[in-house]
Amino acid sequence: MPDQVTRKHIDLALQGGGSHGALTWGVLDRLLEDSRIGICSISGTSAGAMNAVMLADGLEKGGVDGGRDALAAFWKAVSDAARWSPLQRTLWDRMSNNYSLDHSPAYLWFEQFTRQFSPYELNPFDINPLRDLIADTIDFDAVNRCSSLKVFVTATNVRTGRAKVFTQPDLSVETVMASACLPYLFRAVEIDGEAYWDGGYIGNPALYPLVDDRATRDIVIVQINPLVREELPTTGRAIINRLNEVTFNAALLKELRSIHLLHELIEAEGLESERYRDSYVHLIHAHEETELLSASSKFTAEWSYLVYLMERGRAWAERFLNEHFDDLGVRSTLDLGQLFSDSFRLPCVGDASSDNVSTD
Numbered sequence: 001m002p003d004q005v006t007r008k009h010i011d012l013a014l015q016g017g018g019s020h021g022a023l024t025w026g027v028l029d030r031l032l033e034d035s036r037i038g039i040c041s042i043s044g045t046s047a048g049a050m051n052a053v054m055l056a057d058g059l060e061k062g063g064v065d066g067g068r069d070a071l072a073a074f075w076k077a078v079s080d081a082a083r084w085s086p087l088q089r090t091l092w093d094r095m096s097n098n099y100s101l102d103h104s105p106a107y108l109w110f111e112q113f114t115r116q117f118s119p120y121e122l123n124p125f126d127i128n129p130l131r132d133l134i135a136d137t138i139d140f141d142a143v144n145r146c147s148s149l150k151v152f153v154t155a156t157n158v159r160t161g162r163a164k165v166f167t168q169p170d171l172s173v174e175t176v177m178a179s180a181c182l183p184y185l186f187r188a189v190e191i192d193g194e195a196y197w198d199g200g201y202i203g204n205p206a207l208y209p210l211v212d213d214r215a216t217r218d219i220v221i222v223q224i225n226p227l228v229r230e231e232l233p234t235t236g237r238a239i240i241n242r243l244n245e246v247t248f249n250a251a252l253l254k255e256l257r258s259i260h261l262l263h264e265l266i267e268a269e270g271l272e273s274e275r276y277r278d279s280y281v282h283l284i285h286a287h288e289e290t291e292l293l294s295a296s297s298k299f300t301a302e303w304s305y306l307v308y309l310m311e312r313g314r315a316w317a318e319r320f321l322n323e324h325f326d327d328l329g330v331r332s333t334l335d336l337g338q339l340f341s342d343s344f345r346l347p348c349v350g351d352a353s354s355d356n357v358s359t360d
Contacts, residue, residue, distance in 0.1 A: 016046025018298030026313020027101030041150040045199040082301035101296035223285035241295040260336035
């Protein structure tokens with residue numbers, strides 16, 4: 001193992017995205033495998049929050065190997081639970097190795113009904129198998145005891161429209177469910193008299209808890225929602241899906257712009273100090289691959305698909321480490337100035353592949 005002095009510490013920002021969160025599982029698995037990397041804090045939303053608390057549970061009980069095993073067990077439990085879901089691929093999609101649900105009659109019915117009726121009407125008894133799965137697989141006492149990893153979980157306060165960031169020792173089934181509460185699917189989650197929706201609306205994920213972390217200056221964002229789509233959406237479904245992507249990326253872009261402005265202020269005014277800390281920002285992402293993932297496939301949880309996504313996530317992380325490990329603690333590898341220019345084009349981390357993935 002490398003000398004402790006040479007170990008590089010990072011914070012992670014994990015996006016939500018349904019079963020596409022298995023991409024993040026793969027990224028985490030590869031990072032944990034590298035003894036040169038230490039993870040100090042994770043800010044996560046929705047599936048990102050689930051990955052974060054599952055990792056904290058595993059780290060507390062079994063160290064790095066325990067963290068990797070816990071993540072694998074969680075995603076296998078997700079797949080096992082989805083086996084009986086009515087949202088299944090058609091026979092043709094199975095034969096053509098297409099994991100999209102765009103042609104599934106059950107999914108099309110589900111999509112239309114959730115646009116016309118609220119979960120208060122469709123699900124009067126508030127039945128939520130995901131809540132039961134979280135409760136059965138994650139030991140929140142261990143999560144809240146975990147001293148090796150700080151976890152921040154973001155939800156959106158329905159009344160105020162502001163972000164609420166939960167952390168240890170107050171993490172629970174309800175805080176994670178609040179972070180993953182899509183309002184057209186689930187009832188708002190009530191915590192201490194306040195109602196919460198999915199944190200992606202206001203922080204996907206929230207970066208400011210990581211900017212304040214003095215243990216490291218490196219923030220690594222694991223981006224699983226496309227920032228850029230080159231093709232103009234022209235169908236009703238494509239327009240709605242792109243609007244959802246734009247909405248769930250807007251808060252992240254706003255925080256990145258604030259970090260960029262702080263960078264410029266520090267550079268122009270020489271404000272570098274313990275009070276005005278600069279941050280190094282990095283991105284693990286492969287936009288060509290995420291563009292190929294259909295929005296409906298976020299509801300696909302077949303084990304073969306989750307394993308495929310996990311392996312792609314590992315490849316993203318492998319590419320990032322090969323190209324940018326030496327930059328950690330030295331400089332940002334995400335050019336924020338270029339990000340907010342009209343000519344911005346995302347770099348690709350990982351080789352684009354269309355295997356096992358289809359948009360339609």
